[in-house]
Amino acid sequence: AQTVTQSQPEMSVQEAETVTLSCTYDTSESDYYLFWYKQPPSRQMILVIRQEAYKQQNATENRFSVNFQKAAKSFSLKISDSQLGDAAMYFCAYRSPVTGANSKLTFGKGITLSVRP
Amino acid sequence: GAGVSQSPSNKVTEKGKDVELRCDPISGHTALYWYRQSLGQGLEFLIYFQGNSAPDKSGLPSDRFSAERTGGSVSTLTIQRTQQEDSAVYLCASSLGTSGRRRGGEQYFGPGTRLTVT
Numbered sequence: 001a002q003t004v005t006q007s008q009p010e011m012s013v014q015e016a017e018t019v020t021l022s023c024t025y026d027t028s029e030s031d032y033y034l035f036w037y038k039q040p041p042s043r044q045m046i047l048v049i050r051q052e053a054y055k056q057q058n059a060t061e062n063r064f065s066v067n068f069q070k071a072a073k074s075f076s077l078k079i080s081d082s083q084l085g086d087a088a089m090y091f092c093a094y095r096s097p098v099t100g101a102n103s104k105l106t107f108g109k110g111i112t113l114s115v116r117p
Numbered sequence: 118g119a120g121v122s123q124s125p126s127n128k129v130t131e132k133g134k135d136v137e138l139r140c141d142p143i144s145g146h147t148a149l150y151w152y153r154q155s156l157g158q159g160l161e162f163l164i165y166f167q168g169n170s171a172p173d174k175s176g177l178p179s180d181r182f183s184a185e186r187t188g189g190s191v192s193t194l195t196i197q198r199t200q201q202e203d204s205a206v207y208l209c210a211s212s213l214g215t216s217g218r219r220r221g222g223e224q225y226f227g228p229g230t231r232l233t234v235t
Contacts (some may be wrong), residue, residue: 027197035223036224042228043206043208043228043229043231044226044227044228045208045210045226046226047223047224047225050223091160095224102167103148103165103212104150104162104176105150105152105160105162105210105224106162107159107161108159110159110160114185
């Protein structure tokens with residue numbers, strides 16, 4: 001079974017600065033998807049960024065980018081030019097590429113990010 | 118277009134009562150998932166539906182939990198004889214489906230139902 005570990009429960013960043021959220025995972029599969037989701041106090045889980053394991057290039061979405069290290073099974077999220085609206089809980093998630101219920105997401109415990117004005 | 122919707126937003130119930138939670142997935146999404154988010158356990162998978170196939174119930178914590186999906190669209194999660202440990206946020210997600218390895222992969226979540234059992 002796959003596991004996802006987010007070892008930092010909380011982080012804080014100054015507005016306009018850069019912050020990196022860490023995530024490691026364990027799997028025996030060679031192909032898979034990795035995601036970062038954001039959950040603000042409204043509870044709505046919002047997809048931030050997606051990485052396919054077979055792609056060597058790190059995914060980027062505006063101010064959000066990842067550092068995907070497949071051999072190390074590491075998948076960190078970098079948020080540049082942090083904004084107050086980035087304050088939320090962030091979850092790292094793993095998904096097998098297979099069909100069926102194994103397509104479910106396996107989540108880490110999450111990290112609470114606060115942004116200081 | 119409309120996203121995933123869930124109702125009710127919040128539900129308070131007495132221990133021992135039955136509750137029904139509803140999920141409306143994104144139109145055209147054939148895969149539907151239920152997850153539970155609690156302080157102690159984090160985010161846990163509960164059940165998965167794909168089209169008209171039999172659901173995968175491998176994540177349901179007890180036989181008090183059941184779910185159905187009518188017409189391949191709306192889903193209802195039912196918890197019978199609720200217990201205090203059932204208190205959690207119940208999240209529903211949908212995706213385009215899992216029939217293709219390079220297809221989609223993203224799951225889109227609803228706002229969740231916060232269930233409180235007193």
